[in-house]
Amino acid sequence: MPIKIDHHIQTLPATIPFVAPERTERETGKHFLARLGANENNLGCSPNAIDAMARIASQTVGQYADPENYSLRAALCQHLGIEMNNVVIGSGIDGLLGLIVRIFSSQRDIILTSAGAYPTFNYHVAAYDRTLKTVPYRDDHEDLGALAEAAQKLRPSIVYVSNPDNPMGTWWPAKDIEAFIDQVPEDTLIILDEAYGETAPEGTLPALDCSRPNLLRLRTFSKAYGIAGLRCGYAIGHSELISPFDKIRNHFGINAMAQAASEAALKDQEWLAQTVATNAAARDELSAIALKNGLTPIKSATNFVTIDCGQDGAFAMQVLNGLMERRIFVRKPMAPGLDRCIRVSTGKSDEIEQLSAVLPAVLESLK
């Protein structure tokens, strides 16, 4: 090809952070009976959000949506007690992670995360030609002490932490996160990914404090709020961390459905409370199924349960493959130490029943 491709991009592999269940369905020609791999809310979303979508569809879908995302941001500010210049909307946390790497680091800068943490963050780090450094998990938790120590030693531009954590589902109480934040050098930007914040026990999320000059907190409408298909997340932080987004973001990029449905979903906290309760019950069911089958569920603050299969990574992969072959979509952690587990999202009752029905046969076949 005569056409020049940016040298760094040329060297990147053609990759995707996750293989989609739709791809597996196309390849096998079979639909999954249970979709329990992507940490989605299979119970859907608030009826108010559905109404908001219907209104957009029939009335204003032909119009570009407000590039300032004003109405949604105002609703978030009221809900969270922050100011308009402390929040920016993105195309899900995924979109925000790309912007954050681009803004708050430069080529070949060091960026720190946990080995086995969110792959899409690592994908953006690689795509922007930054240097990823990792710290291992410890006892299935992100190791806050080791991360802080590595941050002091490596002086990364950015350190990424999620709480609650994905893919293990574990969490730290707010006071431990606050202590971690205090230990990170003040010229390192902390990304605190709270995608699963709504399903965590009280006392998990530190109080919002937008005066902190090196902290961005990420939240989403894709998990508990149940509108992953629309792509809507937000970052909260100091106004001087928020304002640079406006210099490079795709201003008209947040679709009208995402803006309207997210606002409606946010305003229906009663629905959220119900779905959080349903989710907790589903976690208990998944844990019980694991125990009944001789596997060990890891205590979770999220909308999934990570299950220790009790042997090595190869065995857990066989369990996963057995479930996938029986049309149960699940995923698994891949990092050494974590890879002995599979990860199962809370789904609808019938999906959990499907899992319950086939898991014994899968395990039996591996004996």
Place this chain on the structure above:
Amino acid sequence: MPIKIDHHIQTLPATIPFVAPERTERETGKHFLARLGANENNLGCSPNAIDAMARIASQTVGQYADPENYSLRAALCQHLGIEMNNVVIGSGIDGLLGLIVRIFSSQRDIILTSAGAYPTFNYHVAAYDRTLKTVPYRDDHEDLGALAEAAQKLRPSIVYVSNPDNPMGTWWPAKDIEAFIDQVPEDTLIILDEAYGETAPEGTLPALDCSRPNLLRLRTFSKAYGIAGLRCGYAIGHSELISPFDKIRNHFGINAMAQAASEAALKDQEWLAQTVATNAAARDELSAIALKNGLTPIKSATNFVTIDCGQDGAFAMQVLNGLMERRIFVRKPMAPGLDRCIRVSTGKSDEIEQLSAVLPAVLESLK
């Protein structure tokens, strides 16, 4: 702030390619009576697309959408007679333009466009620290000869051309575009933006030829198809130009509504033919209103009519301000030579009537 911001991004102004009508409405406290500034299809979209949106809203909005956009791409391939590896979906043409600049050029590379052409392209060029060079319009058309000559002389990484053109609404027949493509050096990527292709006269769009190694053609569901609020555009080209997108794009970034509604809209060509006819009639009405008021409409192949106000840029700005004060949202070209014009989108009948009703008073007030 102790936090490092990428040096180039630090130097960028906080900017936005367009001020949204919602912002003006918030600032004035008044809603526009007619929304004729953003080249939207105010008639909405195919009822099949509305049904698709309702289906997503009530059934699968909690699920992440297919990151491969398979179903929509397959529909596009069938409609256009191209292969799956010749098309990539983006968050509108805006999103694709950002990716294209990032992939097909490097820091400080020269990128060529027409002075006064699409500002969002220039926004991405600046944000990625490339060097923008421009060629003036000629007789209200993008000057293909001068662009080809400049491309030969400057050897830019990318040259951007739109056909039909925005903001003037003019166009070149396919054979002139084909001759231009032949004259551009083969190591310069040509972006041919055909956002307004559906409303152009037959013979405007060159036949699709994905063997061309330096041509990407951009199209969208935001204009004639009437779903701007969902953000869905696509790029067509040689497979070796399409494959690099997968190395850096936000794979899960195309929302479920955009994918499903675009596919449904594409499959309703009858609706498209109707809206294209309605749009042509509205162009005629806008032209007649201009003429009746002593102004000169420029012949348009798009969903807007650019109107020569007959004096200088300052006068045209006064006409625009007069309309905006009377709650008619319009925009105008700003580049020297083009700035004597205002740009009015085809809207609903009542919106065109509003314009017709207030334009005489606006012009009278400027005498």
